[in-house]
């Protein structure tokens with residue numbers, strides 16, 4: 001056995017890393033650059049995952065790395081909610097500009113925000129920084145309770161919002177929930193996630209029934225479901241949710257932890273519909289590789305929810321707004337803008353859809369938007385998909401299955417991937433499926 005994996009086997013909690021008996025999974029990453037990863041044996045791989053959709057501008061992006069190194073040498077840690085460092089406010093301002101301020105401008109003028117009479121129009125955003133995705137979700141759940149005084153949350157079947165106890169109450173999959181139900185809060189309610197207009201009509205009925213029966217403070221939704229297997233709702237979905245939230249004085253929370261920062265070909269996936277949330281949760285591609293996340297809310301909602309700190313914040317953490325993470329995020333946003341990488345992600349996504357058609361794999365269906373896409377198979381095909389993913393690893397391609405049944409081969413590469421590299425991947429995938437059949 002690889003000596004590094006031996007250490008993992010002996011000293012890491014055994015539920016964390018799956019170690020296949022036959023040595024086919026996992027590899028041990030030594031270094032990474034752009035769209036490539038090298039393992040500890042020196043073998044080179046093409047990474048189609050961007051490591052859980054994080055490294056959007058490429059692994060070890062020079063601009064982001066330089067910013068991280070400089071910040072690490074200058075100030076590696078500050079005092080979260082006590083003595084801030086300059087980059088925290090700068091990043092919060094950038095996030096406001098990218099979200100609520102952009103959404104309020106001309107192109108989206110037709111969108112109506114519902115404000116209480118005493119509120120200013122919601123022109124900017126305010127941020128709570130956190131460390132990982134699930135914490136940003138929990139900050140949003142707390143905001144919803146404080147703003148509405150209603151504890152119920154509606155989430156959707158298939159939803160993945162993370163595994164901390166707060167977020168887990170709104171995460172749907174039994175695999176994650178069942179072992180912990182005894183300690184799990186009961187404020188999460190689930191409606192079906194629609195992928196067609198007919199299904200949307202059913203979802204609407206379910207939502208109305210839930211709003212009638214429960215005191216609902218927020219609807220929490222992934223505009224495109226990621227871990228559920230790249231599930232795209234009809235375009236009217238967010239409009240329906242926005243309207244219901246407005247009617248029932250509930251907040252709309254978009255979990256854009258996976259979809260955010262250009263993954264779907266727009267800065268944020270909600271922009272495909274022009275209906276916007278009250279709170280947006282961000283993580284993954286924000287820093288390109290540092291555990292820093294954010295819950296950004298309409299300033300009016302945030303100020304309504306959270307009391308002014310009188311010296312002891314009611315929600316904080318030791319590493320809140322980490323200076324290295326903030327430096328990386330500011331560099332990452334500059335990189336995305338200056339290199340026009342979001343347009344590139346949209347363009348590459350269209351190319352990938354064409355390439356998938358050119359190299360058809362029987363029984364598969366292309367799903368996706370931008371560079372959040374995949375090949376979906378029947379639910380029963382999970383084992384075959386995993387066998388192909390493992391065989392592709394042998395061939396030098398890093399892929400992951402998605403979906404409750406592991407029946408989707410997901411693609412979430414860096415936006416810097418080339419058309420040729422995508423074509424090479426599909427050629428190899430086609431051959432891998434053929435090999436495994438025979």
Ligand SMILES: Cc1ncc(COP(=O)(O)O)c(C=O)c1O
Pocket residue numbers: 052132133134135137160161162163222226227255256257258259283
């Ligand atoms: C949509 C979505 N929300 C929340 C999370 C949880 O983020 P984290 O694993 O950083 O807690 C994930 C992680 O994959 C995600 O895809």
